[in-house]
Amino acid sequence: MAGKIKVLLAKLGLDVHNRGLITVAKELRDAGMEVIYIGNSMPKEIIHTALQEDVDVVGVSSLGGAHLTLGGELIEKAKHEGLKERMTFVIGGVFPPLDATKLQEVGFDATFMPGATREEIVSSIRKIVSQKIDSLI
Amino acid sequence: MAEKRTTKKILQKKLADRKRTPLYRRDVLKKLSQKFEQWRNMTVHREDRKNWYVTPRTILGSDIPREMLYTPLSNPDFDYMEDLGHSGQEPFTRGIHANMYRGKEFTMRQLTGFGGPEETNERIKFMLAHGATGLNVLFDLPTIQMYDSDDPISKGQVGMSGVAIDSVEDMDLTFKDIPLDKVTVSLVTHYPSNTAILFPMYLALADRRGIPWDRLRGSVQNDITLEEVVRSSPEYIPPQACFRIQCDNIEFIRQNVPLWNFVTYNGYNLREFGTSGVTEMTVALANAIGTVEEMVSRGHDVDWVAERIAFFWSPASDFFEEVARIRAVRRLWYKIMKYRFRAKSPRSMWMRCHVQTSGVSLMREEPLNNIIRAAYHALATVLGGVQSLHVDSYDEAYSVPTEEAALLSLRTQQIIQAETGVTEVVDPLGGSFYVEALTNEIEKRILDEVDEIEKIGGYVTAIDKGWLHKKIAEYFYKERNMVEKGVIKLVGYNIYKAPAELPPINVFRYPEGVEERQKARLAKLREQRDNEKVNAALTALKDACKRGKNVVPYTLQCARVGCSEGEIFKVFKLAFGLWKPPVFW
Numbered sequence: 163m164a165g166k167i168k169v170l171l172a173k174l175g176l177d178v179h180n181r182g183l184i185t186v187a188k189e190l191r192d193a194g195m196e197v198i199y200i201g202n203s204m205p206k207e208i209i210h211t212a213l214q215e216d217v218d219v220v221g222v223s224s225l226g227g228a229h230l231t232l233g234g235e236l237i238e239k240a241k242h243e244g245l246k247e248r249m250t251f252v253i254g255g256v257f258p259p260l261d262a263t264k265l266q267e268v269g270f271d272a273t274f275m276p277g278a279t280r281e282e283i284v285s286s287i288r289k290i291v292s293q294k295i296d297s298l299i
Numbered sequence: 300m301a302e303k304r305t306t307k308k309i310l311q312k313k314l315a316d317r318k319r320t321p322l323y324r325r326d327v328l329k330k331l332s333q334k335f336e337q338w339r340n341m342t343v344h345r346e347d348r349k350n351w352y353v354t355p356r357t358i359l360g361s362d363i364p365r366e367m368l369y370t371p372l373s374n375p376d377f378d379y380m381e382d383l384g385h386s387g388q389e390p391f392t393r394g395i396h397a398n399m400y401r402g403k404e405f406t407m408r409q410l411t412g413f414g415g416p417e418e419t420n421e422r423i424k425f426m427l428a429h430g431a432t433g434l435n436v437l438f439d440l441p442t443i444q445m446y447d448s449d450d451p452i453s454k455g456q457v458g459m460s461g462v463a464i465d466s467v468e469d470m471d472l473t474f475k476d477i478p479l480d481k482v483t484v485s486l487v488t489h490y491p492s493n494t495a496i497l498f499p500m501y502l503a504l505a506d507r508r509g510i511p512w513d514r515l516r517g518s519v520q521n522d523i524t525l526e527e528v529v530r531s532s533p534e535y536i537p538p539q540a541c542f543r544i545q546c547d548n549i550e551f552i553r554q555n556v557p558l559w560n561f562v563t564y565n566g567y568n569l570r571e572f573g574t575s576g577v578t579e580m581t582v583a584l585a586n587a588i589g590t591v592e593e594m595v596s597r598g599h600d601v602d603w604v605a606e607r608i609a610f611f612w613s614p615a616s617d618f619f620e621e622v623a624r625i626r627a628v629r630r631l632w633y634k635i636m637k638y639r640f641r642a643k644s645p646r647s648m649w650m651r652c653h654v655q656t657s658g659v660s661l662m663r664e665e666p667l668n669n670i671i672r673a674a675y676h677a678l679a680t681v682l683g684g685v686q687s688l689h690v691d692s693y694d695e696a697y698s699v700p701t702e703e704a705a706l707l708s709l710r711t712q713q714i715i716q717a718e719t720g721v722t723e724v725v726d727p728l729g730g731s732f733y734v735e736a737l738t739n740e741i742e743k744r745i746l747d748e749v750d751e752i753e754k755i756g757g758y759v760t761a762i763d764k765g766w767l768h769k770k771i772a773e774y775f776y777k778e779r780n781m782v783e784k785g786v787i788k789l790v791g792y793n794i795y796k797a798p799a800e801l802p803p804i805n806v807f808r809y810p811e812g813v814e815e816r817q818k819a820r821l822a823k824l825r826e827q828r829d830n831e832k833v834n835a836a837l838t839a840l841k842d843a844c845k846r847g848k849n850v851v852p853y854t855l856q857c858a859r860v861g862c863s864e865g866e867i868f869k870v871f872k873l874a875f876g877l878w879k880p881p882v883f884w
Contacts, residue, residue, distance in 0.1 A: 176440040178530040201532075202532055227456070260806075
């Protein structure tokens with residue numbers, strides 16, 4: 163694909179834990195992607211920034227338990243703005259195993275749990291982004 | 300102006316004057332040294348000779364190289380009375396009490412908090428009924444971040460990761476039927492700002508129940524490190540204002556709630572965020588030094604302040620390092636209080652601490668393995684002589700612990716205490732050639748890092764300049780690399796991986812309907828309270844913030860007239876402005 167993959171990273175809501183997300187920010191940048199890190203934000207602001215920056219990927223992190231409530235809202239808003247087809251939505255954090263399935267059903271393109279390696283994260287983002295581009299052509 | 304002398308310089312000078320009486324005779328050591336060299340050359344394999352020092356690579360480790368075998372030669376100047384002393388005696392290396400756990404068992408203080416006050420009250424009663432000896436109450440995300448349950452930013456997060464508290468009404472329900480004058484209560488108010496808001500709600504509750512404040516026992520955290528460094532949040536007040544509130548809390552609580560531990564320097568969350576065991580302790584000590592200086596400059600007596608200082612540590616996987624760290628920081632804190640601040644009361648020199656086993660050391664893969672990990676973490680700290688303990692639950696890489704998992708954590712402590720016999724002898728590893736050498740090394744490394752911070756201009760400046768943020772980021776990238784490369788070995792994750800998926804474990808589910816319940820209660824509060832009094836209390840608080848008065852009498856008045864947490868925090872933001880912490884990636 164042409165150009166750098168542009169990624170927006172945010173902490174969902176008020177979650178306090180950002181070690182994982184900062185690590186991912188650095189790893190994606192080191193892998194050649196352009197990363198915008200906006201810290202704690204609600205779904206509405208995340209979608210607003212995603213539109214404004216015209217990103218390829220929206221990555222959110224949740225370790226505090228709000229993955230389904232706020233994660234679900236994020237995807238709803240993305241659908242409402244018609245972003246789901248052209249942008250990739252991924253979520254990482256601490257959640258029960260069944261919830262990972264639920265998050266994918268809700269519409270996340272990928273979920274990353276504790277233990278996800280750099281390789282897993284980088285390669286699955288690349289893969290999904292290029293699939294989306296192919297399907298749009 | 301003469302350059303301010305650092306703690307390290309002061310200690311070096313004071314300790315240089317003290318006469319040492321080494322335990323080992325020079326001539327005996329000399330002979331031993333010859334025998335040792337002989338043994339090393341004749342008996343030890345060449346490979347082992349070459350790799351005499353090995354550095355254990357562990358999660359949250361300190362990268363301190365270890366010898367293959369420790370002997371008196373590893374610590375030739377060992378002076379028993381000067382370096383260890385007996386337990387309950389200066390320099391308190393062996394423990395702060397002469398009889399340690401024979402006199403007082405460690406407090407079993409498991410964290411509790413999820414959902415609304417009603418659910419948390421039930422879990423508190425469950426833990427007490429099963430032998431917990433102290434409470435440790437955790438707040439939900441909006442509460443800890445100081446937003447009300449009905450704030451749009453709290454949506455979908457009320458009652459998660461802790462209990463939702465909006466006002467004194469919720470505090471009342473959380474502690475329903477709990478005798479506040481009988482149990483010790485740790486309120487996990489991480490930040491100075493939320494300590495200044497939530498603790499007064501607890502005091503207002505005590506008033507409601509007619510319990511005098513001098514009968515309340517427990518602790519708050521009240522630590523700038525957590526508010527300004529170890530969290531992600533939409534809004535921060537500046538470090539200087541935050542440090543001032545930390546000291547305001549200390550001053551007010553010391554004056555009015557004499558048995559309460561007004562600060563718990565929280566190394567735990569910092570280390571879990573990503574630092575070595577050395578930096579964890581360095582930062583807590585640097586903050587404590589800054590606090591005592593500030594309190595003295597406010598005109599208070601050193602002992603009056605220091606007698607109630609407490610610490611909170613995270614024990615991770617390098618077993619002997621964890622034992623040695625607790626001993627090392629106990630000795631160093633004693634030296635700082637005695638020689639730098641000239642404290643007189645032995646209590647001021649006691650490094651009293653609570654510990655919680657390391658959460659980030661737990662793995663999602665094969666979660667039952669975490670039971671074993673946490674038990675080793677806990678055992679190490681008991682061997683190190685801590686005062687109070689929380690053991691993490693095996694399912695925490697998934698969610699808040701289930702009741703079953705929480706009980707197992709409590710049982711882990713009870714087994715250590717009642718079945719292993721380790722609590723019968725004080726400081727059982729004291730005198731080990733290895734543990735003493737490691738204790739010395741860790742103490743030295745902590746003091747060196749404290750020196751680094753003081754040379755930057757003190758702890759608050761070190762935060763403001765991003766020194767700590769940067770150090771943390773560097774640490775956890777490095778650690779992640781070591782895990783991915785398999786340098787740090789983790790069973791079931793990067794070695795001995797299970798060939799097939801194991802059956803899923805039972806996972807905690809948050810109760811439903813908490814957000815609606817909290818919102819309804821808040822709406823009722825706002826309707827029933829005297830809103831004129833509320834506005835007057837908030838205005839008076841803003842004025843106190845601006846004029847540099849101690850803020851706590853004003854937040855107390857806010858709590859009494861029914862202000863919500865979010866309303867009080869809003870005043871702090873308006874009065875102090877916002878600050879943007881550096882992010883390094």
